[in-house]
Amino acid sequence: MDHELISLIVEELRENRDGWEVELRGVEFFGQPVSLVLQTMPIPRPEILPPSEEMKSLVFLVLGSIEGVLTLARSHFEEYHAEGLSVATGSVAHPHIWIYQDNLEEDGPGRWTFVVESNMNPDYGTHIEFDGLTVVDVWGGD
Structure with a gap:
């Protein structure tokens, strides 16, 4: 993806329960759409925070x-x-790029996870x- 498209994706992020999420149009994993999830509400923070610059930089690296x-x-x-x-x-269910603010703080600015859930076991x-x-x-x- 080019820089301009990634910028548009970042603008399309929508607040969810734990932070921000957007489906990556046209991106699939085993036939399932891939999402970008930015978790910015780690415990014990009382509210959802906007994505940090560190998170955004990692989004550009990964999506690029x-x-x-x-x-x-x-x-x-x-x-x-x-x-x-x-x-x-x-x-395969809800494959997503998961960038978690706590992981960036604890494990370093490049840490993220590609998570593939299962429709056979939601946990x-x-x-x-x-x-x-x-x-x-x-x-x-x-």
Whole structure:
């Protein structure tokens, strides 16, 4: 994505329960639309904050390389679920780029996660953790 399109996406962010979210039109993961989620309401803060400049910078990095990010996410998702791949790919729900303010503060300014929820278990998600554009861990759970 180019800088202008990413700027438009940032402007389209809408407040949700924990921060901000927007669906990335035309971006899919196993046939499901991908969203961008910026969680700015970590406990114990009493209100939703606007996205920080640090978050916005990370959004530009990630969305600027979205094709490569999705390729990496898909590869790691398939490897993680190799034994039950058809079930895992058939249950993909709400894949999203999750940037959490607390993680940026605790783990560094490049930390974010590609989360793939499951329509078979709403409490389960595959978490593909990135530092910048590099995958650092993959795990499943809630």
